[in-house]
Amino acid sequence: MSDGYVPRVNVISRLGAGVIGGVLGGVVLAAVLYFLDEIQAYGRLVGQESTQNDIVVALFVCGFAGAVFGIFVGRFVTGQLIPAAGVGLVFGTVWYLVLQLIVLQIRGGSLLDMGKNGLIVLGAYVIFGAATAIMYSEFGPRRQYRRYRRRSGDYELEYVPRFRRSGSRSSSRRRRRRRDDDD
Incomplete structure (x- = not known):
């Protein structure tokens, strides 16, 4: 018989659930960015500017963002939707600041430039963060x-x-x- 200690949730299960939540949230983000013609920045990130490459790179980056979410923020997200959505809103805003305003602008843009659809893109990233957190809380690892x-x-x-x-x-x-x- 064991000592009675069971770890809450391990890092690997949080990482996997975060990737799945990130990709599902990334589908929403990629769709919004595609209709706003703002998805080309993802293609510039790898040097290939075509619609298919833009969407694939966006989903890959969103999967990475979900992994970061699962590893660092996932232990704070419980199975409740409202707190998870709140955490996701903050995560989406931070991801917008880091990714859209700094990282994606390095390859062919000006740093900290929101562009013509800046607030709508910010809203898309906030929706991405909320969708990632909600998917993580619903389908992610369950605590005992x-x-x-x-x-x-x-x-x-x-x-x-x-x-x-x-x-x-x-x-x-x-x-x-x-x-x-x-x-």
Whole structure:
């Protein structure tokens, strides 16, 4: 039997969930940037300016952004949508400042130039951040919530599933076992 310690969520699962959330959010971002004709900056980043390359590079960069989100911010995101969306809004804004205003402008633009559609592009990045965080919180790694119960002076960890069905067989067995332990 183990010591009762189970890590909350490991880095690899947060990274994978972040990449998936980033790519799904990147689809939204790439679509908005494509319709605004602002996606060419991604093609300039690798020196290939065609629509297909722009979209592929944008999705790759969004997947990288999702990985960064999963590794550094993912442990703070719980399974609740509203706090996750708030974290995503901040993440999207920071990603806009770093990527759109600095990194993408290095290859053929002027630094800190918002351009003609600057606020709409900022909104697209904010939506990207929110979509990444919501996808991460919904489909990402689940934390195991535990409660402590006292048994003869020791504290014992007990696994409590996140979504427990009231009529499932495991919960009735658990109740039956507790009644037997009390006797």
